[in-house]
Amino acid sequence: EHEPLVLGIETSCDETGVGIVRGQTLLADTVASSVDEHARFGGVVPEVASRAHLEAMVPTIERACAQAGVRLQEVDAVAVTAGPGLAGALLVGVAAAKALAVGLGRPIYGVNHLAAHVAVDVVEHGPLPEPTMGLLVSGGHSNLLLVPDVTCDIRSLGATIDDAAGEAFDKVARLLGLPFPGGPHIDRAAREGNQVAIDFPRGLTSGRDMDRHRFDYSFSGLKTAVARWVKAREDSGEPVPVADVAASFQEAVVDVLTRKAVLACREHGVDDLLIGGGVAANSRLRAMAQERCDAAGVRLRVPRPGLCTDNGAMVAALGAEMVQKGREASRLDLPADSSQPV
Ligand code: KG4
Ligand code: ZN
DSSP, X not given: OOOOEEEEEEOSSSEEEXXXXXXXXXXXXXXXXXXXXXXXXXXXXXXXXHHHHHHHHHHHHHHHHHHHTOXXXXXXXXXXXXXXXXXXXXXXXXXXXXXXXXXXXXXXXXXEHHHHHHHTTHHHHOSOOSSEEEEEESSSOEEEEEEEETTTEEEEEEEBSSSOHHHHHHHHHHHTTOOSSOHHHHHHHHTTSOTTSSXXXXXXXXXXXXXXXXXXXXXXXXXXXXXXXXXXXXXTTOOOOHHHHHHHHHHHHHHHHHHHHHHHHHHHTOOEEEEESGGGGOHHHHHHHHHHHHHHTOEEEOOOHHHHSSOSHHHHHHHHHHHHTTOOOBOTTOOOOTTOOO
């Protein structure tokens, strides 16, 4: 019995990712990033990203095949992120996947980027429990997903109503004079700081806000609070305690993320929480999630950092799940959908 060999392409933001899996075994994961080209703008520039994908696509596919030790002709199916993401960036990946599928005479599977962030963990920790609760936190999204079946049934319980968690990290890093993308720099600075030094607000966690937005997130008020606090310090002529601000800000974000995720597990009777997206690399998030999951009797799954950030392996992994579960392939005129819901 031959397990399907699936090649996955991811181009929804600034990483050109190509991954290859056989069944649930990861054979290759190659990523070319244009993040350095965006750094001087302090954020991802869509046009720059599309152009970089175009230049990186063929070499990245070739590197993936070499890494996996397979020839393109052996691929059984092609999977590609169809959305959500930057429209022009998605188009490059979808066009490349169509060309491959036609050239090889193989089916194409258009997959959802958020679902792929959840599905990737099968290559690291084995089959996904059904249901799994997914907390996705990256520069583009903050979502709480109830996942009965990652190939066809994902329910959105909540999302950010303003900034994504990673976006908040990046904006606060900028306020503190740290480079882009700021998440890893805040994480590092926070280790030298006191997380209870400043009591920053926890958005949508109490009263009517909590009633109305039980599993939603909000980080823009927190960002504004940090900006005000830093400005007051600067105006007073005192130095800004960067480590304390970083640690206190990070604590506020991580507190809300983990509190609501564990609450969602309890209220929906789900025993497994999976955290994905670039912010899942955050050391304080991992530690607090582990503590709160242990206390609530929930098992925690976090893929290794390289699989949490955008990559092609996650798309290949979800494609392979779809093949193995007998899901229907996409049509060849599959559109890129920048605002595709889960
Ligand atoms: O998933 P990702 O690579 O790309 C998308 O946004 O889709 O996530 C990137 C985000 C950035 O906002 C970055 O600052 C954040 O993940 N990030 C972190 C850490 N590492 C990356 N945020 C907090 N702590 C980290 N260690
Ligand atoms: Zn992502």
